[in-house]
Amino acid sequence: xxxxxEYRNLEATKKYLDEIHKITTSVWNIMExxxxxxxxxxxxxxxxxxxxxxxxxxxxxxxxCVTPLHLIDKAIExxxxxxxxxxxxxxxxxPGSKKSLxxxxxxxxxxxxxxxxxxxxxxAKQNPDKEVVFFAVGFExxxxxxxxxxxxxxKEGITNYSILTSHVLVPPAMEAILDxxxxxxxxxxxxxxxxxxxxxxxxxxxxxxxxxxxVVTGFEPxxxxxxxxxxxxxxxxxxxxLENQYARVVKEEGNIPAIKVIHQVxxxxxxxxxxxxxxxxxxxxxxxAYKKYDAxxxxxxxxxxxxxxxxxxxxxxxxxxxxPYQCSQFAKVCKPSNPLGxxxxxxxxxxxAYYHFSNNLID
Amino acid sequence: xxxxxLGFDTIxxxxxxxxxxxxxxxxxxxxKTFSNPYLDQKHxxxxxxxxxxxxxxxDSFVITPIFFKGxxxxxxxxxxxxxxxxxxxxxxxxxxxxxxxxxGLKVEEFIKIVTSIKKAADESGVLIITGDTKVVEKGKGDKxxxxxxxxxxxxxxxxxxxxxxxxxxxxxVNGFIAQHGMAIMSExxxxxxxxDLESDSTNLNFLVEELLDNFGDKIKLFRDPTRGGLGxxxxxxxxxxxxxxxIKEALIPVEKQVAAACxxxxxxxxxxxxEGVFLVVVDSSxxxxxxxxxxxxxxxxxxxxxxxxxxxxxxxxxxxxxIGGKRIVSPLVGEQLPRIC
Numbered sequence: 001x002x003x004x005x006e007y008r009n010l011e012a013t014k015k016y017l018d019e020i021h022k023i024t025t026s027v028w029n030i031m032e033x034x035x036x037x038x039x040x041x042x043x044x045x046x047x048x049x050x051x052x053x054x055x056x057x058x059x060x061x062x063x064x065c066v067t068p069l070h071l072i073d074k075a076i077e078x079x080x081x082x083x084x085x086x087x088x089x090x091x092x093x094x095p096g097s098k099k100s101l102x103x104x105x106x107x108x109x110x111x112x113x114x115x116x117x118x119x120x121x122x123x124a125k126q127n128p129d130k131e132v133v134f135f136a137v138g139f140e141x142x143x144x145x146x147x148x149x150x151x152x153x154x155k156e157g158i159t160n161y162s163i164l165t166s167h168v169l170v171p172p173a174m175e176a177i178l179d180x181x182x183x184x185x186x187x188x189x190x191x192x193x194x195x196x197x198x199x200x201x202x203x204x205x206x207x208x209x210x211x212x213x214x215v216v217t218g219f220e221p222x223x224x225x226x227x228x229x230x231x232x233x234x235x236x237x238x239x240x241x242l243e244n245q246y247a248r249v250v251k252e253e254g255n256i257p258a259i260k261v262i263h264q265v266x267x268x269x270x271x272x273x274x275x276x277x278x279x280x281x282x283x284x285x286x287x288x289a290y291k292k293y294d295a296x297x298x299x300x301x302x303x304x305x306x307x308x309x310x311x312x313x314x315x316x317x318x319x320x321x322x323x324p325y326q327c328s329q330f331a332k333v334c335k336p337s338n339p340l341g342x343x344x345x346x347x348x349x350x351x352x353a354y355y356h357f358s359n360n361l362i363d
Numbered sequence: 364x365x366x367x368x369l370g371f372d373t374i375x376x377x378x379x380x381x382x383x384x385x386x387x388x389x390x391x392x393x394x395k396t397f398s399n400p401y402l403d404q405k406h407x408x409x410x411x412x413x414x415x416x417x418x419x420x421x422d423s424f425v426i427t428p429i430f431f432k433g434x435x436x437x438x439x440x441x442x443x444x445x446x447x448x449x450x451x452x453x454x455x456x457x458x459x460x461x462x463x464x465x466x467g468l469k470v471e472e473f474i475k476i477v478t479s480i481k482k483a484a485d486e487s488g489v490l491i492i493t494g495d496t497k498v499v500e501k502g503k504g505d506k507x508x509x510x511x512x513x514x515x516x517x518x519x520x521x522x523x524x525x526x527x528x529x530x531x532x533x534x535x536v537n538g539f540i541a542q543h544g545m546a547i548m549s550e551x552x553x554x555x556x557x558x559d560l561e562s563d564s565t566n567l568n569f570l571v572e573e574l575l576d577n578f579g580d581k582i583k584l585f586r587d588p589t590r591g592g593l594g595x596x597x598x599x600x601x602x603x604x605x606x607x608x609x610i611k612e613a614l615i616p617v618e619k620q621v622a623a624a625c626x627x628x629x630x631x632x633x634x635x636x637x638e639g640v641f642l643v644v645v646d647s648s649x650x651x652x653x654x655x656x657x658x659x660x661x662x663x664x665x666x667x668x669x670x671x672x673x674x675x676x677x678x679x680x681x682x683x684x685x686i687g688g689k690r691i692v693s694p695l696v697g698e699q700l701p702r703i704c
Contacts, residue, residue, distance in 0.1 A: 004626060013686040045688015115628075221686045336696040347629060357690035 007220030016225040034191035035062030035348025057320035064346035072096035079109030086120040087135040097306035117149035124161035136163040144258035147265035164295040172282035187231040190216035192246040199254025218246040275315030312341035324351040379498030409492040416517035418453035433561030437476035441483035444513040449568040452521030460494040465504035487566040520579035538665035539618040544635035563639035584644040594633035610670030
């Protein structure tokens with residue numbers, strides 16, 4: 001745990017905070033991409049320790065939040081058909097159009113909460129007379145394990161396993177945000193764990209095209225304040241470069257075996273983002289050769305279409321246009337116990353972060 | 364107990380019928396184990412005498428798995444209720460004990476549970492004075508459920524009430540938090556990870572009694588943060604009395620392995636269940652003496668003062684983070700769930 005305590009060290013963090021205060025002269029809007037970073041910023045009380053001029057805008061990097069509503073309904077439909085559905089934990093409370101996976105479980109659905117899709121393959125093996133579906137959502141970080149589960153199933157000749165997938169990618173989302181005319185973002189903190197898989201190379205073209213600093217950043221308090229410092233320093237000096245704060249984890253070339261596994265099973269395709277809409281070439285779809293592992297094809301559920309709750313402004317939250325507390329429903333109607341949208345329920349959602357930890361709620 | 368002489372190795376519906384099989388189960392296992400003057404009367408209930416005020420508390424135990432590192436459902440059913448009675452500022456004396464067994468439970472497992480109930484009751488100084496055993500069909504239960512109700516005599520010096528708490532009162536815990544929840548988590552199906560984590564399930568009544576002997580009504584409150592964890596309980600107290608709670612993350616005792624496991628699974632130790640943990644609210648004039656007494660007791664070696672009550676931010680628990688930032692600690696909603704990444 002020393003490894004963690006070092007990055008939660010008061011003195012070291014304070015040193016960077018002092019430096020940020022010293023060098024900041026203008027107002028800067030910095031977006032942290034990843035929901036894990038949002039939570040760490042709020043949970044550790046970092047936002048209020050920053051100069052007023054350094055404003056953190058929370059990005060769309062919450063896999064649960066951007067998973068389209070109809071996909072949750074599809075998972076529920078599978079449960080109701082008697083199929084064993086396996087999911088990561090934070091997906092199960094997210095409201096679908098009528099109910100959540102958790103409610104479908106209470107009605108008798110066989111829902112299993114797992115940490116790894118590989119476990120779902122084992123469940124399929126142990127239950128040869130049942131169909132098993134893994135709800136494979138996430139960014140580039142979870143794609144290798146999900147792809148690997150398909151390869152495992154293939155290798156072992158397991159035919160009762162498939163994945164319901166909604167894999168999205170960070171760089172196209174950043175581009176979509178920057179192309180938005182309402183965008184006010186001056187710099188990005190790149191998502192450390194996504195880059196740990198994919199490496200740095202996808203981000204150079206963004207830096208060049210939009211002349212914007214990107215600092216690949218970790219998740220601990222010290223990581224975040226150092227990343228913010230690096231971004232502010234570039235902005236104050238008029239630079240725009242790709243920098244790597246999280247070098248202890250992120251390598252320039254990424255994790256090559258993991259990338260290989262992804263490309264074996266998935267190819268780039270259009271993807272719908274909850275609250276944002278369809279972004280071209282913004283996600284992974286299952287390659288033709290592995291279509292028999294695609295639950296949407298296997299169970300003929302691809303025609304389920306539903307509409308979002310109109311009171312939820314998740315789209316504006318996810319694009320960084322509004323802060324959670326600027327939503328009229330926030331903490332009044334919309335709470336973790338009665339979420340209108342995914343950002344209030346996911347462990348990485350910005351609304352949940354503000355609801356659980358934020359000083360804005362201290363009277 | 365000799366299982367071979369019993370003539371059965373699993374519990375079936377007949378053992379709950381009230382007939383001969385029930386008698387066999389009770390005589391050979393229950394009465395034999397818990398024999399005491401009250402129970403030996405084999406009456407429908409027991410009559411006991413109390414000197415002063417009586418504290419009563421009931422709890423049902425449905426934990427899965429029923430055997431885990433550091434304990435099993437049986438001792439948990441004793442310690443859990445003994446502790447709840449103790450938290451009222453009382454000295455636990457008697458317990459009722461009711462089983463709901465799912466048919467098919469191995470007698471061997473049942474005996475193991477009953478034996479550890481006896482051991483835990485002896486350790487806590489309580490007698491089992493009445494009980495019940497029901498058997499339900501396969502699929503209608505989860506191996507075994509246990510309900511216990513505890514009765515205790517309120518300590519003559521005790522004046523335990525949230526209403527006695529005032530700004531400036533200090534909050535102490537008797538040791539590492541989140542240990543029980545993480546030990547159980549490490550053995551849950553689908554989440555198994557290797558660790559030496561053990562449940563800290565234990566009885567706290569003697570430490571509570573000693574605190575009351577020494578400090579009487581300067582002790583304002585005892586509370587054991589079981590389900591929902593420390594965070595949820597502190598929030599409950601704050602809202603009950605419309606005061607604020609201010610705690611410091613750096614002061615909260617979390618054992619290294621537990622912290623690492625929470626980190627890995629994406630869980631917050633503030634919301635993880637405890638069994639052998641309680642918090643004490645005391646007048647600030649005695650905080651040092653209370654801490655000293657607790658640290659010298661076997662059930663409080665890792666005790667710590669973690670914060671205090673305040674008139675600022677009423678109804679809110681505010682925590683200073685390790686890096687000096689502040690955040691609120693909101694109550695747990697639903698269950699803590701494993702995260703995506």
